[in-house]
Amino acid sequence: MRLTSVVILTALTGLAATSLGAQAATAPKRTVISFQPLNAIFSVYSAEIEHAVGTSATLGVGGSYWSSNDDFGDTKYSSGDLKLKFYPEGHALQGFSFGGQVGYTSISDNTTDSFGGSSKSTAHGATIGVALDYNWLLGASKATYVGLGVGAKKIFANSDDIGDATLAYPTARISIGYAF
16 A cells, blocks of 8 residues: 555656646746857857847847957957847747847957057947847747847947947847747
8 A cells, every 4th residue: 555655646746747847848938048159250259138028028138249350450349238129929039029229338449550550549338229130949948049130230439539440330140049
C-alpha cells in the first residue's frame, strides 16, 4: 500500500510539473534582450532590452558604440536611447512595429592632416530617432528572437565642434536575442 501511494504521488507530481512546464513554455513573452552581431563587422556594437508594457506597446533601452578609422583620423559615436514601439497587430514583441526614440550621444573626432598636424574635437547632445521594425519569436518555446529594422537618427550637437562627424544618419539592424 505504501509503495503504491509513493508511485501514484510521484506520477502525479511528474504530470503536474510537465503540465506547468508546458504552460510556461507557451506563456506570452514579455521581455527581449538582443544584440546586433552582423553590425559588429562594421565596428558598430549595439544591444538593447525591450519590455512589453501592454499588448501593443513596448519600452526599451539600447546602447551603441561605433568607431571609424581611416588614414586621416578616428571618429567615435557612443549613444544610449530610450525607445517606445507600437505593434498595431496587438502582439507586443512580434510582427510589425513603428516607434521613436530619444537619447544622448557623445562624439569624438581625431583628425590628422596631410602635413602631420592633428586636431581633436568632441561634442555631445540629445538625440531623436524613428524606426520601422519586424520581429519574430521562433522555436517551440518562442524564446529565440530575430528582429529586422530600419530608421533614422538626428543628433542635436553643434557640427562646428566635431569636424567630419555626421549629425543625421540612417540606421539598420539585424538583431538576435532571447525572449522571456
